[in-house]
Amino acid sequence: MKKISAYLSFLLWALIIIPIWPQSDSLLSQREKLKQGLLHSNSKQKAELFLDLGKTYLTDSIDVAQSYFQQALNLNNETIKPEIYLNLSQIYLRKHDLDSLIVVLNEGISLAERQNNPMILTKLLYGLGDAYYYGNKYDIADQFYEKGLKIALKNKDYQTAADILVDRSYLYDFWAKRDEAMQLLDRAIKIADSIGYIKGEARAYLQIGNIYHGLNNETKALEYYQKTLMAAQKIDNIKGIAIATANIGMSYLELGQLDLAIQFHQQAIPVLKKINDIPSLINSYEDLGLAYSKKKNSLKTLKYVNKAIILSKKIGSKEDLSKALNVKAEAFSNLKQYKTSNKYLDSCINIAKEIGFGLLLQKSYKKYAENLNHLGQYNLAYNYLNKHNRVKDSILTEQFQKQLADFESKYKTLEKQRKIDNLKHSQKIQNIYIKMLGFGSAGLILFIVSSGIFLYQKRKKEKQISQLELEKSQLLAQNLSNQLELKNKQLTTHALNMMQKNKLLSAFYNSLSEMSHMITGEAKSKLTVLKKQIKNLLTSEKDWNTFKIYFEQVNKDFLSKLKGINPELTSNDIRLATLMKLNMTNKEIASILNINYQSVKNAQYRLKNKLNLDNEDLRRFLAEI
Missing domain, CATH: 1.20.58 (Methane Monooxygenase Hydroxylase; Chain G, domain 1)
Known part of the structure; x- marks a missing residue:
């Protein structure tokens, strides 16, 4: 199932804004030393010790960490208050408490500005950008990213600058400004490489993979997820390794390489459990459920999709629950249990309507129509297809x-x-x-x-x-x-x-x-009429005429240049050329033209000859016209 990459990315490698105490055998002794230090320290020193103690608990007990940060705050050590607010922001981020998150970040920003502390100020502004991103206030988020980036570059805080550039790219990807997103990521990689910040490079590679994944270019997505994995392994970043491994599994699933998809997700799951990354764990369970459903293994399918649903309910995320139900429905559809699939789609649709999850609603209606078609309920299937199209139209507002x-x-x-x-x-x-x-x-x-x-x-x-x-x-x-x-x-x-x-x-x-073949008489005659109507719809010129209007607005001279090369090009040649100009895959072209894959290859060969292209690549030639 396609993931919403923006949500995953910010939780990828948690707490990138501030340093975290490493998990090691000495962690307990480190905590003990800090606690002993509290017995022989003044108020100012205690605030610093409480702050350090809180940091040691961020990886395994955020409630304990929050308690220590609050005690540090109560001691009113103005010098370290901005840093305390920064650490508290990580707690509220992980608790999904956006209101408290924005409050503590604004408090920290006010103090850091008064104290003229640009290093902490940069990180607080960066955090506020993330907070507004989570709250779907994207324009405001972009303003804080921009402000934080300027201060970071001015004060040569290149690590934070690289991180801001990566997170900012998610905004531009969301706005479908993918060229700008790629430029930000290229800039982030160059900055990270110049200072040896491997984690920053890895995060940028991951986002590039996410962009290609969203564009259905799974081969390129896989390439960058593998780069992410190699970078994370260099610095032994456990969470980064787990996320990259899971995303590689996701790409293999989309490519239809089910055994590899299962292998990589199974590698990722124990680590995701250990670091308590519930959203990523849910996604891995969903993908495993889909992989096993395609292998027709119903027991393992149910095992993993049920785990995804249980975890979604546990964290109280309606978005994750609706996605998990959709995956379960898709799994049952793969197992040809279409009625059961629709039962879960009903639940998914109800939640998606409640939370306004348009993309999932659109996906669910389409799957519902496909299931009804398999069940022979064609009129009802047509109704659900119309619902799918209406939701799509509303999204396109x-x-x-x-x-x-x-x-x-x-x-x-x-x-x-x-x-x-x-x-x-x-x-x-x-x-x-x-x-x-x-x-x-x-x-x-x-x-x-x-x-x-x-x-x-x-x-x-x-x-x-x-x-x-x-x-x-x-x-x-x-x-x-x-x-x-x-x-x-x-x-x-x-x-x-x-x-x-x-x-x-x-x-x-x-x-x-x-x-x-199974019916006779009047019913067969009606069936023949219906088949003829469908055939007419498949060969209708109406869609192509509308498509041609849009195409010529964007590519004004393309068709005239083609005709100039060979005036004898047929309407089918022109249609094939326009779809290739849009960089559509042969599989997509076959579906649009209502022909098989090999027929597309044959048509491309004929078109290449008509355009007198000997050794030149047809796609590249059309792209450059």
């Missing part, structure tokens, strides 16, 4: 928000133009004024003084106009970028909709064909 942003950008551009016009008008008035002075009775001195003032003001206004012109150009460029991004998204969405529609219609058609 994000496009409307982007359009609003475009309108706002245009408004700001007009405002800039108005200011420019006002300044130019002001200059004209001053030009008239200076001419009048030249002919006035005030004489040469007044003329020289006035001219000097005028020249100064003129240069000042010219500078203002240049700045406003620059801002106007930037706003126009941003507006064009937003429009292109929206059109690209519309284009890809439409292509994927065609693919999903054709998949389901083909499944309906095949099911009806199987049934036609």
Whole structure:
């Protein structure tokens, strides 16, 4: 099951903001020494000892750690209070108490600013960015990341800078600005490499893997998860090793290599249990359940999906519970127990509606339709497919928000133009004024003084106009970028909709064909009519005409250039070329064109010949047009 990588990533290697006492045989003796020190220390020293004691418990008992941090805070040692707040923030983060998390971070920031302590201030701002990210306030999160990053770089705190860049990339990935996300990650890797910060490199590799995973490029995702694992092994980071191992298992599952998926998840689970990483543990159990369901092993399927559900209920996460129920439903569907699958989908759908989990609701309706199709309940299956499409449309209202942003950008551009016009008008008035002075009775001195003032003001206004012109150009460029991004998204969405529609219609058609051998008479005649209607839908030109409109808006000269190379290209050649231009896989193309995989390969071979490409790669050629 595809994971929501942003949620996992922040919990990947917990407590990256502050150092943690290492787990070793000397930990107990270290705690004992600190406790003994409390017996012979003054108030200021006790605060420092309580702080250090709390740090030693962060890995295994956060309630004890919180108690020590609170005792340190009560002693009012102003010097270390920002650091105490920073450590307390880790407690509230792990308890998912966002309100308390934001309060302690703001308290710490106020103190750190008054004390002029940039190193702690950077980490507190970084933590506040994470807090707002968890609270889904992404614009505010980005502001605090930016502020923290500037202070970190100014004070050469490159480790924190690298971490902020990685976490910030999750925002841009969420906003579907993946090029910007990759740029942030590339910058993070360079900074981390320059200071030998291997953990920072590993976190960046992991996020790159997550981005490729979200783009369904599982081969590249696997490559970066393996890089993550190697980096984590270099520094013997137990949690990093476990997370990377689990993600490798996730990629192998998506690639259909079930035995390897099971092997890697089984390696990760004991460590995830030891470090009490419940969200990652739930995901591993879910993947194991799916892997065994695809191997038709019902006992092990139920064993692991039930473990995922129990853990989700234990931590009280409705999001995790709904995902686990969806996985259980998918597992039963793989086992061809479609009615049981739908029972769990009902529970999943109810929770997803309650918490507004649109993506999971969309996925659940689609699976429900597929199950009903297998059960021969075609009318009901069609209804659930419509529900799936309605949810998808509601999710795509994000496009409307982007359009609003475009309108706002245009408004700001007009405002800039108005200011420019006002300044130019002001200059004209001053030009008239200076001419009048030249002919006035005030004489040469007044003329020289006035001219000097005028020249100064003129240069000042010219500078203002240049700045406003620059801002106007930037706003126009941003507006064009937003429009292109929206059109690209519309284009890809439409292509994927065609693919999903054709998949389901083909499944309906095949099911009806199987049934036609078992019925006779009037029912068979009606079945034939229904099959013909489905066939017509599969070959409909309506979807392609809409697709062509979107495509030509984004790739204006592509079709004319193709026709210029060979005017004899058929409509099927053009369709194949446009889908390859969108970098769709052969499997996706086969589904959209309603042909088999080998037919796609044959069509590509014919197209390559028609375009007179001998040794040149067809995909690369089309991408560069």
